[in-house]
Amino acid sequence: MENKNLTVRQTLSQIVSSAFEACGYDPELGAVTVSNRPDLCQFQCNGALSAAKRYKKNPAIIAQEVAAKLQEEPILAKAEFVPPGFLNLDVSDAYLIERACKMDSDVRLDLPCAEKALSIVVDYGGPNVAKPLHIGHLRTAIIGESLVRLARFLGHKVVGDVHLGDWGLQMGLIIEGLRAQKPELCYFDETFGGPYPSEPPVTLDDLNELYPAASARSKTDEEFKAAAQKATGELQNGRPGFVALWKHFLSLSVTDLKKSYAKLDVDFDKWLGESDAAPYVDEMLGILKDKGLSYVSDGALIVDVAKEDDEEEIPPIIIEKSDGSQLYGTTDLATILQRERDFDPDEIWYVVDNRQSMHFKQVFRCAHLAALVPEETKLMHIGFGTMNGKDGKPYKTRDGGVMRLSDLIATVTDAAREKMAESATASVLSDEEAAACAEKIGIAALKIGDLINHRTKDYIFDLDRFLASEGKTGPYLQYAAVRIHSVLEKAEAQGFTPGKLLPPASDTERALLLSLSGVGDTLLRAFSDHAPNGICEALFDLTGLFNRFYYENKILTCPDAAQRDSWLKLISITERMISLLLSLLAIQVPEKM
RNA sequence: GCGCUCGUAGCUCAGCUGGAUAGAGUACUUGACUACGAAUCAAGGGGUCACAGGUUCGAAUCCUGUCGGGCGUGCCA
Numbered sequence: 001m002e003n004k005n006l007t008v009r010q011t012l013s014q015i016v017s018s019a020f021e022a023c024g025y026d027p028e029l030g031a032v033t034v035s036n037r038p039d040l041c042q043f044q045c046n047g048a049l050s051a052a053k054r055y056k057k058n059p060a061i062i063a064q065e066v067a068a069k070l071q072e073e074p075i076l077a078k079a080e081f082v083p084p085g086f087l088n089l090d091v092s093d094a095y096l097i098e099r100a101c102k103m104d105s106d107v108r109l110d111l112p113c114a115e116k117a118l119s120i121v122v123d124y125g126g127p128n129v130a131k132p133l134h135i136g137h138l139r140t141a142i143i144g145e146s147l148v149r150l151a152r153f154l155g156h157k158v159v160g161d162v163h164l165g166d167w168g169l170q171m172g173l174i175i176e177g178l179r180a181q182k183p184e185l186c187y188f189d190e191t192f193g194g195p196y197p198s199e200p201p202v203t204l205d206d207l208n209e210l211y212p213a214a215s216a217r218s219k220t221d222e223e224f225k226a227a228a229q230k231a232t233g234e235l236q237n238g239r240p241g242f243v244a245l246w247k248h249f250l251s252l253s254v255t256d257l258k259k260s261y262a263k264l265d266v267d268f269d270k271w272l273g274e275s276d277a278a279p280y281v282d283e284m285l286g287i288l289k290d291k292g293l294s295y296v297s298d299g300a301l302i303v304d305v306a307k308e309d310d311e312e313e314i315p316p317i318i319i320e321k322s323d324g325s326q327l328y329g330t331t332d333l334a335t336i337l338q339r340e341r342d343f344d345p346d347e348i349w350y351v352v353d354n355r356q357s358m359h360f361k362q363v364f365r366c367a368h369l370a371a372l373v374p375e376e377t378k379l380m381h382i383g384f385g386t387m388n389g390k391d392g393k394p395y396k397t398r399d400g401g402v403m404r405l406s407d408l409i410a411t412v413t414d415a416a417r418e419k420m421a422e423s424a425t426a427s428v429l430s431d432e433e434a435a436a437c438a439e440k441i442g443i444a445a446l447k448i449g450d451l452i453n454h455r456t457k458d459y460i461f462d463l464d465r466f467l468a469s470e471g472k473t474g475p476y477l478q479y480a481a482v483r484i485h486s487v488l489e490k491a492e493a494q495g496f497t498p499g500k501l502l503p504p505a506s507d508t509e510r511a512l513l514l515s516l517s518g519v520g521d522t523l524l525r526a527f528s529d530h531a532p533n534g535i536c537e538a539l540f541d542l543t544g545l546f547n548r549f550y551y552e553n554k555i556l557t558c559p560d561a562a563q564r565d566s567w568l569k570l571i572s573i574t575e576r577m578i579s580l581l582l583s584l585l586a587i588q589v590p591e592k593m
Numbered sequence: 594g595c596g597c598u599c600g601u602a603g604c605u606c607a608g609c610u611g612g613a614u615a616g617a618g619u620a621c622u623u624g625a626c627u628a629c630g631a632a633u634c635a636a637g638g639g640g641u642c643a644c645a646g647g648u649u650c651g652a653a654u655c656c657u658g659u660c661g662g663g664c665g666u667g668c669c670a
Binding site for chain 2: 052084388441525
């Protein structure tokens with residue numbers, strides 16, 4: 001059998017499964033997990049306990065039979081039965097070293113690849129044109145980016161698409177908002193023959209003012225709202241002046257958004273938007289109609305997506321509003337068609353707030369009913385929870401507003417900068433270098449504050465805690481990386497080079513090797529759950545063990561050169577692993593801090 | 594009303610398809626810088642896993658109900 005890049009746990013599972021099989025039991029029972037009692041063993045298998053019922057046999061006997069088969073296994077240092085039916089396993093130090101050597105000689109650190117490379121489109125970001133990024137855009141960007149990087153690292157073919165909100169009612173609102181201010185502009189003159197000016201009629205700042213004002217007005221001013229809805233429809237139907245205006249808005253906005261996302265290290269492969277699905281709308285509507293799925297109800301075009309055995313009531317999806325204009329269901333469905341044509345994906349992931357789960361349920365059902373994608377194509381809503389303030393309610397600034405992303409980044413950067421000023425090593429940096437480091441630290445604080453929580457749950461957004469100089473924070477992880485780097489640099493300056501790995505000289509060292517070897521399982525699980533918090537946990541485990549190791553062993557002054565060089569090798573592997581995991585979370589490591 | 598989801602240490606959160614003594618961080622108490630970076634490390638106290646039933650050899654985890662919070666529920670996204 002091909003054993004390429006199996007994790008330690010998987011390797012053990014194979015071995016134990018064979019042992020179960022050899023004893024006449026279902027090999028599935030041989031699944032091995034990391035021990036939940038590290039004081040007793042490194043790995044465990046509980047298969048004998050569940051086998052007991054199936055084979056009507058005392059679990060102790062089964063476990064003992066299997067344990068007996070495992071005694072000769074070279075990679076196992078221990079395989080013992082513990083009542084009532086546990087199978088406790090330790091791997092040998094030699095095997096741990098062997099695996100560490102494999103990591104050392106592999107650019108991918110001996111981490112696993114997906115057994116089958118999938119083509120995956122990830123829809124995340126979802127900013128709106130003419131609306132500066134704010135704190136509400138943070139989770140989709142942070143989580144989405146790390147999922148994209150993880151999937152890609154595992155060998156999948158990934159297209160990350162920002163899916164710009166550039167086609168909905170907000171466009172009509174901005175158009176009407178501008179018309180209210182400058183009705184004389186040629187874009188509003190239906191008799192204007194063109195060409196339209198190449199310079200935008202507004203600045204980015206104007207644009208960022210326009211939308212909130214127009215949005216607020218539409219809530220009280222019915223006439224204005226109606227005009228905006230009409231303008232939205234006209235834009236979608238290609239009214240030249242509006243299209244020209246829209247292009248200006250789009251270009252101003254996208255330039256700005258790219259800068260903001262760059263600060264967060266979020267890189268989209270595609271900057272497509274709702275509007276890019278527009279060419280597919282008619283075709284999509286045609287398919288729905290031809291298949292007899294869509295019909296008019298209360299003036300709107302809808303598709304029933306409810307099923308007989310639904311526990312919850314799933315309302316029909318509205319494809320076209322009674323005024324003929326499109327809405328998010330329309331563009332989402334057309335976008336599915338567009339993605340199918342352009343990328344032929346096995347899976348499409350939507351990294352979007354949990355609150356939209358009903359919407360996606362409707363869209364996905366409709367897409368499958370209409371066979372816009374093959375039946376086996378997975379459409380998945382990767383939902384996430386709300387960021388709440390300390391009061392448990394959605395996070396607001398002190399004055400009750402929504403915090404802009406740029407303000408947020410400035411806040412965390414300033415806080416990091418202040419902390420750096422206290423540090424002797426970081427104070428040697430030039431102002432410019434210090435500013436760059438502070439930004440990396442601040443953003444890491446922000447990202448870990450988010451990613452450490454399970455994706456699906458609401459969490460309390462508490463900047464003070466994220467930026468605290470103690471605890472499970474982004475800076476803690478960066479500090480460990482910076483410190484290892486510093487030791488390795490000093491070693492090099494003294495002419496020491498990492499050498500041959502020796503067997504672990506302490507429990508801490510062994511635990512560090514074990515932790516390194518467990519990263520592969522963590523990544524596979526993070527991928528299958530679409531949940532990056534496991535990667536954070538692995539990072540804290542690694543860095544915590546390194547910090548302990550660092551205190552217990554004085555590497556550079558170690559009189560035994562072979563031991564010293566072995567330790568240098570160990571920490572260099574550790575450094576690479578930490579950097580790799582941080583890069584999967586799109587977190588950078590500063591030079592100094 | 595109906596549906597979804599959550600409830601774990603004072604606080605913020607982990608806890609993999611059911612397994613052994615439920616774990617981190619923080620806060621609190623204490624100890625470690627004339628040794629590679631103390632944004633660090635070590636030690637201690639702190640729990641009826643909301644509540645009540647059920648399934649199971651075995652439940653924080655699965656099922657039912659109750660209470661409490663959040664969210665959604667046809668023309669915003």
